[in-house]
Amino acid sequence: MALAIPKETYNGKIYNVQLGTGDKAVTIGGASALPFLGFEGTFPNKPAVAMEVMDIAPDEWPDTVKNAIGGAGASPAQWAKFCQDAGADMVALRLMGTHPDQQDKSPDDAAKIAGEVAAAVDIPLMILGSGHTEKDTQVLQAVATATRGKNCAIGKAVEENYKTIAAAAMANDHKLIAMSQLDVNLAKQLNILLSQMGFDKERIIMDPMSSALGYGLEYTYSVMERIRLAALLQNDPMMQTPIVCDIGVNVWKVKETMAPDADVPEWGGLEDRAKAWEVITASGMLASGADMLIMRHPGAVEKAKELIAELM
Amino acid sequence: MALSGVQIFKYLPKTNCKKCGHPTCLAFAMKLAAKQASLDACPDASAEAKQALGEASAPPVRPVTIGAGDGAVKVGDEICMFRHEKKFFNPSVFAVAIKDTEAGDAAAKKIEAVKASEIDRVGQHLKVDAIAVTEESGDPAKFASVVKQVVDDAPGVPLILVSINPAVIEAGIAHCADKKPLIYAATAENAEAMAKIAKEKKASLAVSAAGLDALIELSEKVKGMGVEDLVLDPGARKAKDMIEQYTIIRRAAIKKNFKPLGYPVISFATRDDAVSETMAASIGVMKYASIIILNNIEKWKMLALLSLRQNIYTDPQVPMQVAQNIYKVGEAKEDSPLLITTNFSLSYFIVRGEVENSKVASWLAVMDNEGLSVLTAWAAGKFTASRIAQFITESGADKSVNHKELIIPGYVAILSGALEEKLPGWKITVGPREANALPSFLKGRA
Ligand code: B12
Ligand code: SF4
Numbered sequence: 240m241a242l243a244i245p246k247e248t249y250n251g252k253i254y255n256v257q258l259g260t261g262d263k264a265v266t267i268g269g270a271s272a273l274p275f276l277g278f279e280g281t282f283p284n285k286p287a288v289a290m291e292v293m294d295i296a297p298d299e300w301p302d303t304v305k306n307a308i309g310g311a312g313a314s315p316a317q318w319a320k321f322c323q324d325a326g327a328d329m330v331a332l333r334l335m336g337t338h339p340d341q342q343d344k345s346p347d348d349a350a351k352i353a354g355e356v357a358a359a360v361d362i363p364l365m366i367l368g369s370g371h372t373e374k375d376t377q378v379l380q381a382v383a384t385a386t387r388g389k390n391c392a393i394g395k396a397v398e399e400n401y402k403t404i405a406a407a408a409m410a411n412d413h414k415l416i417a418m419s420q421l422d423v424n425l426a427k428q429l430n431i432l433l434s435q436m437g438f439d440k441e442r443i444i445m446d447p448m449s450s451a452l453g454y455g456l457e458y459t460y461s462v463m464e465r466i467r468l469a470a471l472l473q474n475d476p477m478m479q480t481p482i483v484c485d486i487g488v489n490v491w492k493v494k495e496t497m498a499p500d501a502d503v504p505e506w507g508g509l510e511d512r513a514k515a516w517e518v519i520t521a522s523g524m525l526a527s528g529a530d531m532l533i534m535r536h537p538g539a540v541e542k543a544k545e546l547i548a549e550l551m
Numbered sequence: 552m553a554l555s556g557v558q559i560f561k562y563l564p565k566t567n568c569k570k571c572g573h574p575t576c577l578a579f580a581m582k583l584a585a586k587q588a589s590l591d592a593c594p595d596a597s598a599e600a601k602q603a604l605g606e607a608s609a610p611p612v613r614p615v616t617i618g619a620g621d622g623a624v625k626v627g628d629e630i631c632m633f634r635h636e637k638k639f640f641n642p643s644v645f646a647v648a649i650k651d652t653e654a655g656d657a658a659a660k661k662i663e664a665v666k667a668s669e670i671d672r673v674g675q676h677l678k679v680d681a682i683a684v685t686e687e688s689g690d691p692a693k694f695a696s697v698v699k700q701v702v703d704d705a706p707g708v709p710l711i712l713v714s715i716n717p718a719v720i721e722a723g724i725a726h727c728a729d730k731k732p733l734i735y736a737a738t739a740e741n742a743e744a745m746a747k748i749a750k751e752k753k754a755s756l757a758v759s760a761a762g763l764d765a766l767i768e769l770s771e772k773v774k775g776m777g778v779e780d781l782v783l784d785p786g787a788r789k790a791k792d793m794i795e796q797y798t799i800i801r802r803a804a805i806k807k808n809f810k811p812l813g814y815p816v817i818s819f820a821t822r823d824d825a826v827s828e829t830m831a832a833s834i835g836v837m838k839y840a841s842i843i844i845l846n847n848i849e850k851w852k853m854l855a856l857l858s859l860r861q862n863i864y865t866d867p868q869v870p871m872q873v874a875q876n877i878y879k880v881g882e883a884k885e886d887s888p889l890l891i892t893t894n895f896s897l898s899y900f901i902v903r904g905e906v907e908n909s910k911v912a913s914w915l916a917v918m919d920n921e922g923l924s925v926l927t928a929w930a931a932g933k934f935t936a937s938r939i940a941q942f943i944t945e946s947g948a949d950k951s952v953n954h955k956e957l958i959i960p961g962y963v964a965i966l967s968g969a970l971e972e973k974l975p976g977w978k979i980t981v982g983p984r985e986a987n988a989l990p991s992f993l994k995g996r997a
Contacts, residue, residue, distance in 0.1 A: 240767060240771060240809070240810075240811055241764075241767075242763060242764070242767055242803055242809060242811075242812070244763075244799055244803075245799065245802045245803050245806055245807055245809075273798075274794070275790075275791055275794045275795070276794065276795055276798060277791065277795060278795055278799070452855065452858055452859060452862065453672070453858040453859075453861075453862065454897065455897075455924075456859070456862045457634070457862040457863060457865055457867065460634075460837075460862070460863070461633070461634055461635040461867055464633050464634075464635065465633075465635055468633075492985075494901075494987055495854065495858075497987070502908075505670055505850060506670070506850060506851065506854050507849055507850030507851030507852070507853075507854060508850075508851060511825070511826075511849065511851040511852075512850075512851035512854060512855070514826070515826060515829055515851055515852065515854075515855045516855060518826060518829070518830060518855075519829060519830070519833050519855045519856070519859055522830055522833040522834065522837075523833070523837065523859065523862075526794070526833075526834060526837045526838065527837075542826050542827070542830065545827065545830075546790060546830045549789055549790040549791060550790050550791050550794070551791065
């Protein structure tokens, strides 16, 4: 019996979104089929891996990942350089120090650090607030201005604060990361709201909210699959933005990446276990449609990039 | 492809005799199409109808069981492409490869590793399911000795016999014929001999070919020889090829009811580099591989892979949950601390595990929040002060303890004021945010 390969007819396509400038610029998106199905679509861009840098020392990160970064964590610019040398496609600067419960750094401080980081590397930059909805509006406004012309990804804009953050990104020609809470309709709704205020949907990167392996990964996985199906099969223009998955922050807070060998002998050695946790979380996100990952461990990044190469 | 009601109707006697319990043959045909009735209910159905409808109603991916007894594993029998459509039913089976050149100590170590592979995660017992004895030596006697070693040392563990040499398989299967092993593999060259062994020993048989066209031809040929329980290997080894080929196979089976590909898939994720092997296996878990062969089963690797498998194969419609109850952790007494959490399995087992780690015997009140985590339940208005108060009062928690202090999760500290109002006389203590801080918190109080 001969098989006519059962192909899907995709009507839609993911937008291409370029970040950064010059020859180190990165373009993500562009897929015209479900992840890596080369027999029925094209994938002009490989998923990008951004490595996370903070404006404060990574004191709260588990030892395994802290040691892997070494002394670089002492200064954001040096840390960013370290990531570039480690093979990151992008640097994701998270301004955790601006959070009122952390160091409550001022928007001006944040802008200064963002400028230093931008000057230290030539790969594209993503700049994330601390997740404090009110403070992020001021902080991201300041950093958007300070990095004008660098074509960064700024975020995360959420339902409560998207207007100000989108306006800052728009005024300074940046791209925008829009995060919703693990729900297909909420993801679409936020893109619609952004479009309604005049933000070009082709400049949005959607963050469906990530989770770590073993801690809700399946929710993110299925939400992403459903977003991709809506984008490609139903040709929904509000779902065709590329997807970013912020995984390091979720992975490096779970027990599997922290518990010493002696406490959990049945889990195997901490070094391998912790790294594998980030790698397999990355694998899950790639398989379900991620166009960009934010990761922490240089060893895990290297392996994720190996997998990406194998998938293209 | 599944038949429509009208297509099925054509095969029925069309007498409207009502013996099936339906007013007309057409009504019955509609029920059959909707899979709400079985053809057995019509006593007058012809043999031809039974055959045609039987084929059409067979599951799109044939269920195959490997092994016998308690350890046997079932694969296949899947009905959807995406887990959100319904769910994935039969979790990928992990098998470690033991080469016949590893006979003796090396093999013994791997067998031990399989036996010690069980971990508890969110209330489920997860483990490496099977062993694949792999011929490298070319020597049937050597292969057979390793099969025997496995059967002797790990009698319940399902076996996969890997060789393309029928004489090798014959020698190996002599030690495990009653254990319903999976034979890997029939190829274009050895198909007759392999099919003969599989039929005689009632074993399942993998067919292996490079590419889908060759695979289809081979699977039809082997089926024609009378072997029903097949498993497919299209030869994909690179992650991209795995995703593409396994997707085509699953789609052909489910969407086109294309019988030659309507079988479970076996995937060789084996790599020299342990992390690369883990990555390849993870792709298999997510993308339709029913059996995944690994070179090694380091504990950290299996923790990641078994957790991924558990995530992908949970029911997306119903979160894993535990029963609402006041659980006793350790030798809790009347004066032991009382803590509260939700009935989401993940929350319960994490918290319970940490309370156990603390060695402080405690009571854990688990409230039914439809399986939502603490913060999700709170955000959804299901873990509120009044509901918690009602639960504490009605559940009899106050009878388990002789004190009136309730420890609540740190993330819902905001509830403490309202709770003290709703539970007059109670002291509400805010615990740590993350459960892993519970041991020091509980010890610090003791
Ligand atoms: C997966 C998930 C979902 C899943 C549900 C999964 C489930 N079964 O619960 C889905 C997609 C359905 C969902 C839906 C929603 N979610 Co949700 N979800 C998550 C996510 C990603 C993970 C939750 C999880 O599984 N955590 C793991 C479990 C184990 O955590 P836990 O129960 O809290 O337990 C920990 C601690 O609390 C502590 N602990 C637990 N019990 C106890 C007891 C004591 C005594 C102590 C001391 C400690 C302790 O130990 C555990 C480990 O440390 C989180 C974000 C995140 N990364 O945490 C958001 C999150 C919980 N969701 C959120 C929201 C807002 C929602 C929605 C309201 C979104 C919406 N607008 O629709 C809906 C509500 C659901 C509804 N209407 O039915 C918010 C809550 C915000 C807030 N602070 O209130 C979060 C935090 C995301 C965010 N940052 O905004 N969600
Ligand atoms: S029992 Fe058979 S013949 Fe009689 S009505 Fe039902 S389908 Fe028709």
